[in-house]
Amino acid sequence: MFKNYIKIALRNLRLNRTYTILNILGLGMGMACATLIFVFLQHHLSTDRHQPDFDRTYRVVLNLLLDEGIENGIDSSVPFAASLAQDYAQIERVGFIRKNPNSTVSTNEGNVVKRFIEKDNVVFANQDFMEMFRFGWLGKNAAVSMNEPGTAVISESIAVKYFGTKDVIGKTLKLGNAVNLRISGIVKEQHLPTDINYSIYISLPTLKLLEPDYEMDNFGWLSARNLSYVRLARDTDAGVVENEIKKNGGKYYGETAKYYDHRLQPLAAIHFDERYDGKIRMSVIWILGGVGVFLLVIACINFINMATAQALKRAKEIGVRKVLGSTQRQLFFQFMSETAAVTLGAAVLALLLVAMLLPVLNNWAHTEAFHLTILFDIQFLLFVIFAILLVILLAGFYPSVIISGFNPVAAMKNKMSARQSGGIGLRKSLVVFQLVIAQVLVIGTVVLVLQLDYFQNADLGFDKNAVITISLPKMNPEQSARHSLKNDLLQYPAVSSVAWQYEAPSSQMGYGGSVRFDNKVEWEKFVIRDRFGDSGYIPTYKMKLLAGRNITGRDSVTEFIVNEELMLKLGISDPEQMLGRSLEDGNSGLKGEIVGVVKSFHLKSLQVAKEPCVIFAHPKLYKQVAVRLDSKNLAETIATLSAVWRKNFPDEVFSYEFVDEQVAKFYEKEQQLTSLIRAFAVVAIVICCLGLYGMVNFMVEQRIKEIGVRKVLGAGIDSITLLFGKEFMALVVFAFVVAAPVAWYLMARWLNSFAYRITFEWWIAASGGILILLITLATVGYRVVKAAMMDPVKSLRVE
Structure with a gap:
């Protein structure tokens, strides 16, 4: 019996190649994405759980x-x-x-x-x-x-x-x-x-x-x-x-x-x-897990829609088999066998895609943890088996119940109604559900991309471009070595300024503490951050002085430059009133005079608010040299810097990093999430398109004679296309009404975790709906136009 099920299933799948291919592609892509997400989540959720006495x-x-x-x-x-x-x-x-x-x-x-x-x-x-x-x-x-x-x-x-x-x-x-x-x-x-x-x-x-x-x-x-x-x-x-x-x-x-x-x-x-300093938010784990489930669900929805739509074409077959003695139970398992065959084919495609895409996942996740050996991991194999069984159940159960329950007399007479084959309303509801998920993912992707772009291009209060930092030896160089290196670097036209520093203005540096202002007895109730640099620090980063002057090159004199945030914290609005006042830095223990006020700048990522800060010289803590370069011929200029370095520090390794790359590292997690969601949004759209194409293909086949009659009576391609397109347009619009508030709620919560963020405006949500609408019309239009361009004589001869 089982052998007969498989034989008939393969024959039917071969006879309906278009639907078989569409189903395998849709299910395969959904299963591949769900599997990749499982690998990603398994990696993070198992971190350090192998440690003894975890x-x-x-x-x-x-x-x-x-x-x-x-x-x-x-x-x-x-x-x-x-x-x-x-x-x-x-x-x-x-x-x-x-x-x-x-x-x-x-x-x-x-x-x-x-x-x-x-x-x-x-x-x-x-x-x-x-x-x-x-x-x-x-x-x-x-x-x-x-x-x-x-x-x-x-x-x-x-x-x-x-x-x-x-x-x-x-x-x-x-x-x-x-x-x-x-x-x-x-x-x-x-x-x-x-x-x-x-x-x-x-x-x-x-x-x-x-x-x-x-x-x-x-x-x-x-x-x-x-x-x-x-x-x-x-x-x-x-x-x-x-x-x-x-x-x-x-x-x-x-x-x-x-x-x-x-x-x-x-x-x-x-x-x-x-x-x-966690590596990934747990909320991201939940988001990606949900995306994986939804991608698998919309792939199953494709199968359900096309299987129930196909039921009308197979009505006579079902009627004949029932008349010849097949029971509803036998027919149920026959169609479940067909589902299993498609699912296994999709699983093979999914595993091939996973093997191909693991290097891409490594690149996005900034790790080498994902490799082909994962395919032989026991947890991975159990997940694949579970996913196959789940898909067979989700995709096959409902269509098998519907098809096996056909009335044999009605089926033989080819008088099956749409309701008996699963219901047009249900299929439309499932399509709407697919479109809602796709639109939420697209709107979410737009928000992620815009927020990431905002992070990368926002005004930080200093110029991070064309500045490199060179790591200094652990044993702090003597004063003469510092001057020698700085003077040698400044001899080259491509070098506009040089600064000795601890770190760049925006960094993970945590130095800071209490502050005493204007010889007060009490320390202020807030803490400040310290940035250590010499007289080259302000010009190298092109920081804007609102009042006063730069610190001098004398390391023996303590002079402070404060930012706007510190000035406002002290209740002073005029930068000029800060000049000449005394300040004591609790972290370093140094006391001196305020000689300048700079425009506020971001000390860390834009995920956190600006903080009060002081900039001053602290030679003992310098660990980097910052060099502003001419952006032309960077490779040649860096080679020159390397030669200058070797001249002054022959026993040390020349190691440098661009400041804009350091700042970009603040947003690696957001970049990772954006890349993943963008890729899965594309997959969701493709799966939806496969389902829509299958649906419209079935509708066209059912109404091919009607199309021929309309053409004979003078209907144009545009009117025939509109006939089919308006139904799908209504589904997209309805899905947008549901998706827009869901996407707004989810993305607004995500944006609220950042101190500086974009505004979620109406056009962001509208862009997602418009994109899905255009893709839907293109998918539907392609098949309808192809049918509308057929010779009406051939259309009228179709049985």
């Missing part, structure tokens, strides 16, 4: 309880981590790392020196950190070596990159041309999704060798580069530990303890909590 591991985060609100951060300090291990019996382990970005690492093998710049994969770590998390050791576990100064554990890829072999235990690296590191262990590459993945782990005591001035015992030396992780004892309430840490605040921070609120963030939440 449910008992937390990261310590810090909420600053300021008078004007709460400021969230991941800041920690060396002595605070040590106290956690000593003061609380409920804490089994405390892992601590300090990130060391832009590290210069060199090797000397056979008197051949190789130098490398490691952007963000070098950390100082303690023993507990190496033991808390899952590291696959090549050879002996060397976690204990993290207690010794001058030791390092490296990944196998770094070993091969630096030495060409994995047999490197005992060999030496040099950090920052200052500290020798003995390689004590090798760890395997971590291929599982993880946010705890670095390449060089340096023993924590080595930090003092690299930075002798670093205060290892100062609780106040909090930094976002310092991260503390804890593992709690079993059956321990994290809230109880948080309260005990709060009670001991005076021990750590003295009189200012009331401002510090440390919390324990579950390892499961780290990846999704943007307040603390």
Whole structure:
């Protein structure tokens, strides 16, 4: 019996090639997109869940309880981590790392020196950190070596990159041309999704060798580069530990303890909590999951619509088979077999598309995690099987019930009504549902693109274009070396200005604190942000002075330039009134005079509001050189800069980055979401078009004689096209009435998460409706015009 089902199913599918192809294409595209979304979500949702004692591991985060609100951060300090291990019996382990970005690492093998710049994969770590998390050791576990100064554990890829072999235990690296590191262990590459993945782990005591001035015992030396992780004892309430840490605040921070609120963030939440540098919002996970479900649903709707429409053509077949003894149950399984055959064909197409599109997904997601081996993952295979069964059920159940329930007498006489074949009203409702989803996705895509464009082109209050930053050696250059480099750079016509700085005006830099203005006794009730730069900082970034002058080139004199936000916070509206006033910066401890006021600028992304800020010289903290270039012949100019760099710092790696690229990184998550939603919106439109084409093709075939009669009576192509088109136009308009408020609600909530955003105007929603209308008319029009251009004699002869 089953063999007979398959045989008849394949024969019917072959006889109705057009509908078979349309169904396989529609279902295949829907299943491919749903599968890609599953791979994407599986990657993010499984991040770090493979870590030992995952449910008992937390990261310590810090909420600053300021008078004007709460400021969230991941800041920690060396002595605070040590106290956690000593003061609380409920804490089994405390892992601590300090990130060391832009590290210069060199090797000397056979008197051949190789130098490398490691952007963000070098950390100082303690023993507990190496033991808390899952590291696959090549050879002996060397976690204990993290207690010794001058030791390092490296990944196998770094070993091969630096030495060409994995047999490197005992060999030496040099950090920052200052500290020798003995390689004590090798760890395997971590291929599982993880946010705890670095390449060089340096023993924590080595930090003092690299930075002798670093205060290892100062609780106040909090930094976002310092991260503390804890593992709690079993059956321990994290809230109880948080309260005990709060009670001991005076021990750590003295009189200012009331401002510090440390919390324990579950390892499961780290990846999704943007307040603390999360990688992706959980709302994005839900959005993409919903998109995947809807794409699968609209593909199934196509199948249902075309299958029920086709039912009229197969009425006689059903009648004959019932007369010959076929039961409704047998016919039901016959048509479910046809659905299964189409679905399996679509699944094969989907898997081919997934294999082709995985590299594209890697590009959009900025990861190399998605590769063909995922096709053999047990969870992936279970998802594919579940998706196939779900599609067979969703797409096949209703049409099979309708078709198998035909009255044999009516079917034999070819007197089946549209209602008996599933109902025109139901098919129209399903088409409207498809169009609503497509229009919501299109309107959402327009909003995403416009918001992203706004981010990328908004006035930041300074000029980010044609400025590069060059990373300085970790060991701060002498004054003479700074002057020499700056003077050499300024000799070239392509260089218009040079500045020594900590970071660019817009950055992730978190330096800041309290401020005392105009010799007041009390500190102000708000905090400010610090930007460190020399006299070249203002001209290099073309920041606009509203009053006063630039700071001088004398490092021995403290002069401050404040922004508009700080001036307004102080209740002053005239920039001239700020000049000559004294200011004390609580973070640096420096006190000086305000010599200028600049137009407000964005210190971080446009997702957050502007903040009060001061700009001043702080030579000890400079870690970059900013250079404004002529945008012509950039490649040649950068080659020149590299030569100048090597002249002044022959033992250091020349590493640079454009400021506009740094700013663009603020919006990587929005860029990722935009790319994904835009692609899926296109897929939704294509699936809808396939369904619409199938529907109109059936309608044309049913009314081909009518078209011939109308042509004989003088009807033109335009009137025949309008005859069919007006029905679909009504469906699009009705779908727009439903889709517009849904899209407005969803996108308004998304936009409200940004401090600076576009206005959701009526034309944005209208553009989505108009686009779908034009695509619908083009799809319908193509098939109708093709039929209308047929010779009416041939149309009238059609049986």
